[in-house]
Amino acid sequence: YDGKITNKQWGEAGRIITNGGCKEATRVQYGAMGLKFGYDQDQSTFTFVAGREEMKVDETFGHRAFHAAMFEYSLTAPSNSSATPLDNNPILLRVCPECKQTHKKVYYRRLTPVDNVDLLHCIVHRRDNCDGQNVWKKDFTLHSTYEDAVAGIDEWSCPNDSFNYGAPYDGECSPSGARVRDQWTVLHWSTPPQRQMAFYVNKPQEYAIKEVGADADEDPVRIQSTSTVSEYVSEDVGNDIRIPGKVRLDDNGDIYMTASGANIWHANDNFHYYYEDVEGDFDVTVNVKSFDNIVNSNAKVGIMFRSSLEQDSAYAYALLSGGKGLRFQARSSRGNGSFNAGVFEPNPSRTNVWLRLVKVSTKVEMYWSEEGSDWTFGGSTTLLFPEDRFKVGLAMCSHDANSQSEATLADFIVNEYNFPSASPSISAAPTSWDPDFNIGETKENVQVNPMSETQTRVNYYPGAGMDGNTDSFYYHAFQRPSHSPFEVVVSVDYFHASAGAKGGVMIRDTISPSASNAFIGIHPQANTGVIVQSRETEGGDTARHKSLWVPNNKAFVKLSYDGIGNVSSYYKEAEEDPWTAVENGSAKISITGDKVIVGVAVTGGGIDKYVDFRYSNFKIADL
Numbered sequence: 070y071d072g073k074i075t076n077k078q079w080g081e082a083g084r085i086i087t088n089g090g091c092k093e094a095t096r097v098q099y100g101a102m103g104l105k106f107g108y109d110q111d112q113s114t115f116t117f118v119a120g121r122e123e124m125k126v127d128e129t130f131g132h133r134a135f136h137a138a139m140f141e142y143s144l145t146a147p148s149n150s151s152a153t154p155l156d157n158n159p160i161l162l163r164v165c166p167e168c169k170q171t172h173k174k175v176y177y178r179r180l181t182p183v184d185n186v187d188l189l190h191c192i193v194h195r196r197d198n199c200d201g202q203n204v205w206k207k208d209f210t211l212h213s214t215y216e217d218a219v220a221g222i223d224e225w226s227c228p229n230d231s232f233n234y235g236a237p238y239d240g241e242c243s244p245s246g247a248r249v250r251d252q253w254t255v256l257h258w259s260t261p262p263q264r265q266m267a268f269y270v271n272k273p274q275e276y277a278i279k280e281v282g283a284d285a286d287e288d289p290v291r292i293q294s295t296s297t298v299s300e301y302v303s304e305d306v307g308n309d310i311r312i313p314g315k316v317r318l319d320d321n322g323d324i325y326m327t328a329s330g331a332n333i334w335h336a337n338d339n340f341h342y343y344y345e346d347v348e349g350d351f352d353v354t355v356n357v358k359s360f361d362n363i364v365n366s367n368a369k370v371g372i373m374f375r376s377s378l379e380q381d382s383a384y385a386y387a388l389l390s391g392g393k394g395l396r397f398q399a400r401s402s403r404g405n406g407s408f409n410a411g412v413f414e415p416n417p418s419r420t421n422v423w424l425r426l427v428k429v430s431t432k433v434e435m436y437w438s439e440e441g442s443d444w445t446f447g448g449s450t451t452l453l454f455p456e457d458r459f460k461v462g463l464a465m466c467s468h469d470a471n472s473q474s475e476a477t478l479a480d481f482i483v484n485e486y487n488f489p490s491a492s493p494s495i496s497a498a499p500t501s502w503d504p505d506f507n508i509g510e511t512k513e514n515v516q517v518n519p520m521s522e523t524q525t526r527v528n529y530y531p532g533a534g535m536d537g538n539t540d541s542f543y544y545h546a547f548q549r550p551s552h553s554p555f556e557v558v559v560s561v562d563y564f565h566a567s568a569g570a571k572g573g574v575m576i577r578d579t580i581s582p583s584a585s586n587a588f589i590g591i592h593p594q595a596n597t598g599v600i601v602q603s604r605e606t607e608g609g610d611t612a613r614h615k616s617l618w619v620p621n622n623k624a625f626v627k628l629s630y631d632g633i634g635n636v637s638s639y640y641k642e643a644e645e646d647p648w649t650a651v652e653n654g655s656a657k658i659s660i661t662g663d664k665v666i667v668g669v670a671v672t673g674g675g676i677d678k679y680v681d682f683r684y685s686n687f688k689i690a691d692l
Contacts, residue, residue: 106265108164112274114144114215115162119193120267121256124164127280128315129256131475132187132361134278134325139179139188139270142277142319145219151182160218160271161192163238165252167265171243172252175225176218181208187362193256193268196235205232205240213244215271278325281316281343300345301462305330307339307380311470314341316463323358324478326370330466333369333398334407334522336381339470342373344462350486351461352427356441357389359477360420365468366392367522370476372426373464374433376454379403385452386464387426387435391474394688395422397435397448408519410504411435411448411547414690428452429486441480446548448504504668507532509541509582512676517545524562524685527572531680532672534569536611538604539582541676544575546668547689551660554632554692557667560644561591563683564622568594569674572682573626576636577666578658583608587636587656588670589626592616599624601638603656614638614653629692630667634660644686 106123116138119129130138140150143159161177177192183202191199198204205211211225212218226246227233233241236253243249251262272278281303303316307330314328328341353372360370368391375384383405386398394414400407425436425444435447461483467474505517512530520526531543549555557574564572573590585604592600598619604611619642627639627648638654641647658665669687673680 106166108267110269114271114273115269116272116274118268118270119189119256121254122264124265124267128313130189131325131327133359133475133477134317135189137319138272138278142272144271153181155180162269165263165266168252168263169249172239172249175239176212176215178210178212178218178221192238196237198234211242278317278319281318301343303343306342306378309339309470312473316343322479324481326463326465326478327473327475328465328467329470329473331470332468333466336404336406338380340464340466342462342464344460347461348458350429352484352486353461354425354482355478356423356480357476357478358421360389361475363391363474364472367468368466368474370465371424373462374426374428375460383452385433385450387424389422395437395447399450399452401452406519410450412688413447414688427486448547504547505545508544508580509539511541515543520683524683527671527682528680530673530677533676534674535571535588535672538608538610542670542672544668544670546666548664549667551663551665552632554630555689556627556629556692557689558627558686559669559684560625560686561623562685564591564593566593566680567674567678570672570678570680572671574628575670576628576630578661580666585659587628587658589628589638591622591624593622598622599626599640601651601654605657606659615651634658
């Protein structure tokens with residue numbers, strides 16, 4: 070047409086475009102007719118695992134859930150998923166309603182095991198051979214029908230016998246071997262060649278792995294529990310979540326949890342929660358078998374007690390982080406900031422652990438274990454739930470609203486706590502331990518406030534001193550078995566104080582003001598810098614081992630304990646620097662019990678002396 074067109078010509082042009090197969094015009098017409106894209110799969114044979122646009126009927130399966138669906142619960146699952154070659158071959162179906170006829174349904178036949186790689190992510194998000202684990206003809210073949218794929222016949226061919234990994238899944242191959250372009254997608258791309266696409270594994274939809282919904286009445290799921298109500302729901306909490314979380318349960322008892330969410334910290338939580346409503350006292354355990362797809366070291370998964378689903382609700386949280394060890398995190402009341410009541414970094418760093426959270430009255434305690442039997446105390450806090458009613462469940466966030474992490478959990482057991490039944494602690498009932506306290510005579514108005522997720526500020530009047538044969542100071546500390554080697558580290562980031570003030574890390578026999586102890590920290594008097602001191606016996610004099618100048622009274626300091634009372638001292642000026650052993654910095658402390666007290670110690674050097682002490686990167690790690 071030339072120039073201004075008439076209404077008749079406009080209608081004629083529209084019919085030409087539509088009849089010519091224009092995708093956008095077709096979509097508009099479908100919309101006008103009340104129709105949309107979709108695929109009604111045979112649910113006795115296939116389970117949806119990923120998709121986009123209108124073909125996306127649910128959230129994408131995570132790494133472990135997909136592996137179980139394909140290699141354990143598939144209708145053609147191998148008897149040994151690690152044997153090469155596989156004796157049976159699981160099938161993946163790709164459906165593309167706008168693709169060419171030959172590519173509307175393409176069946177992927179897996180030939181080999183997968184070695185700890187997220188195969189589904191490779192297929193739907195990447196344009197390569199998945200680091201050599203998704204190679205055409207070695208690891209998979211393509212077929213036009215399900216029957217052909219199961220039988221392994223009539224395989225597709227590729228031009229020049231070469232699969233184009235830049236065209237994911239089909240490689241520009243076809244039944245005849247002719248090159249067919251632009252029949253692929255990448256799920257996270259905004260404008261791939263094909264926008265409407267879905268993927269299905271040949272596992273019956275309701276077999277073995279089942280989804281948990283956000284409505285307890287619709288999706289009752291019973292976990293091993295002695296509580297009166299065991300109907301769990303799965304839903305996101307907060308508003309900074311771009312990818313909805315999901316919980317899937319398999320018949321073997323594993324829980325597959327995927328979640329995005331910006332964080333669980335400060336007074337603004339964004340995470341996925343799998344929970345039930347309870348009342349009373351509880352003892353809860355879970356085995357975190359794996360924590361995958363970590364995009365931030367502050368990703369979190371674990372057991373949470375929570376007052377409500379408000380973003381700033383009070384909670385207690387025993388967690389495994391994505392790269393910063395184990396933490397016991399809490400918020401004492403609605404609207405307040407979060408704080409760490411316990412930080413531990415097992416050596417080596419781990420992606421699996423057993424966690425335990427125990428509530429008795431207003432005390433909540435956290436424990437962790439390697440095998441689920443010998444429990445290590447992780448911290449305690451006081452938390453009041455109105456009318457003793459709260460939520461108990463599993464909480465998870467990726468620390469990135471645009472990305473999902475995945476955890477596989479098992480042995481999630483929620484038991485009512487009936488005093489005085491046995492607890493994971495040595496005593497008959499949970500041992501109360503508040504990690505923030507004063508030793509000796511101090512003023513009561515010490516203030517401790519989180520500055521960030523890793524930095525804490527201690528200010529006002531934290532005690533008269535740590536010298537002579539008695540001490541007066543603020544202590545943020547935890548109990549550790551006296552027979553087990555460990556190290557404690559802190560970064561002193563800022564220290565404004567008067568003469569006599571000290572701040573750093575201490576290992577101490579007991580909470581007695583005159584207890585044997587070893588200390589390394591910053592002594593800002595006349596810009597002294599790092600100081601190492603110890604008291605070898607109860608009531609003895611404090612001996613100063615060494616003073617070392619460091620710029621601006623800032624340093625990383627570390628004490629290493631060997632499990633029999635010997636302590637070594639180290640320091641460095643920057644995180645990337647190697648540790649330097651302090652000359653004459655070794656100390657001996659007298660151990661009188663089965664536990665030692667270890668943590669951050671701060672004193673003002675005078676009962677009325679003001680300090681502003683800021684520290685970060687505090688951790689206690691096994692050796």
